[in-house]
Amino acid sequence: MSHNESIPSNKEKIIVLGSGPNRIGQGIEFDYCCTHGLQAIRESGYEAIMMNCNPETVSTDFDMADKLYFEPVYWEHLWEIIELEKPKGVIVQLGGQTALKLAKRLQEKGIPIIGTSFNDMDIAEDRGRFSDMLKELGIPYPKYGTAYTADEAMKVAEEVGYPVLVRPSYVLGGQRMRIVINEEELEKAVVSLLKHLPGNKILIDHFLDRCQEAEVDAICDGEDFHVMGVMEHIEPAGIHSGDSNAVLPAFNLSPMEVTTMEFYAEKIARALNIRGLINIQFAIKDGKVYVIEANPRASRTTPFIAKAYQVPYLNIATKVMLGAKKLKDFKIEKRLQGFAIKEPVFSFNKFPGVNKELGPEMKSTGEAIRFIRDLRDPYFRKLFKERSMLLSR
Missing domain, CATH: 3.30.470.20 (ATP-grasp fold, B domain)
Incomplete structure (x- = not known):
């Protein structure tokens, strides 16, 4: 027989997603954001629920939120909490890229995202959609292209012009981002990227040197x-x-x-x-x-x-x-x-x-x-x- 020690209240609830364990690329600064966010939620009359698994942070102190779920910031754990608590919505803007990555799943399940909608956040995250938007607004941006293979990357780099910035999409802290100046360096960078992040869309931007x-x-x-x-x-x-x-x-x-x-x-x-x-x-x-x-x-x-x-x-x-x-x-x-x-x-x-x-x-x-x-x-x-x-x- 299973036992559940978390008893949901009748108050309207807001879940805040943290940034997970401290690691390079995911700064402790997001703990400050989550902590002040929790205080604002409580001041606004909601029950503040924190989800994070980092013992080093203030946001996971027992008295910061009305309820703390000390769980990894993964979808499987979040969905179980949502099914139990039935929150008014989830805040993903305060926990960095780790929290933001769960917005798509929340959208698919019909869970309200507090603040900016998933589609609008995704436009900013998707280089192609974002550049199309900048073009419509008349805002300058570096030439860019996307590729999935080394051969495609070579063609894109020729079009946008060297030096180029090579990066994977939807990653944390500039992971595997490289500036390359010729085809040989580009091929090495793309092969390494695809080896560690297979299937990832490769973004190639003209690098504005000395700016x-x-x-x-x-x-x-x-x-x-x-x-x-x-x-x-x-x-x-x-x-x-x-x-x-x-x-x-x-x-x-x-x-x-x-x-x-x-x-x-x-x-x-x-x-x-x-x-x-x-x-x-x-x-x-x-x-x-x-x-x-x-x-x-x-x-x-x-x-x-x-x-x-x-x-x-x-x-x-x-x-x-x-x-x-x-x-x-x-x-x-x-x-x-x-x-x-x-x-x-x-x-x-x-x-x-x-x-x-x-x-x-x-x-x-x-x-x-x-x-x-x-x-x-x-x-x-x-x-x-x-x-x-x-x-x-």
Whole structure:
């Protein structure tokens, strides 16, 4: 005879999906997002249910949620919980890519996704559909193509032009992403990718060499759009955003470039019917702003911006997702003197055999925040000098 110790209540319930165990490419920053999301759910009068299997996180503390399911973030476990609890909906925007991957199954089973719909999230995730949308909106983006074999990849690379960025679709932390400059390197990269991720669609983008990277985090409620922050990367293009030092606010971009980024971000958010959070990555070359990708969820930089500006952005975004409040209901006042720098944290001392050279595949295991008064700060000047040396190679 089976025994079930979880007794469902009569309250309306919201399930929050976490990001699973800590690992490279899936930062602890998403724990911050889930924790503040749980608080917002409880404040909105719902029963907050957390699903995650990481003992290192605050979101799995026994008193953070009304109920905690300490289970792997896999569909089989989630479906059993849904059948028992019968929630009003599930939030996938706070747990990174791991949680986002379960949105398709939820859609197929008719389970409400709180916030942005699966179809709109999938447009951002599917490079082909996303590029078609950017084309319709008149927003510049690097030339791209898709392939399933090495031969197809060769043809696409010739069309878009070397150097190219080769990457699999729907992966975490830039897994197996490579920048290649000729056919020989391309063939090696594609064969390796298909060996480790068989059947995966290969995305091939023209790589905008020696350009500046930046990103925007924002909230949209369907009516109003709010830019949380514009961050400029110190490192040049080609290094994963999770491994880059990002400066808030932007320090070296022109007002026109920043305004263009914000304008494109709002157009994309409205076209995707975003309800909640979105992160958009940009490349700026010769004064022209290109969109690289959009992430329709909390990003690693969302907690960084919230702490830097002292604004409870995750609480606000969750209440927007729930439909409990609109952006106009909040009085948002940003407080930051000088600049904040997001510093990646690496653990190479624990992995002595690992290649320490940074690239498009993420290698950092966390991040820290540093505040500086102005750009004369010795720490910033050292980072900027290193960037100049990279660009001069």
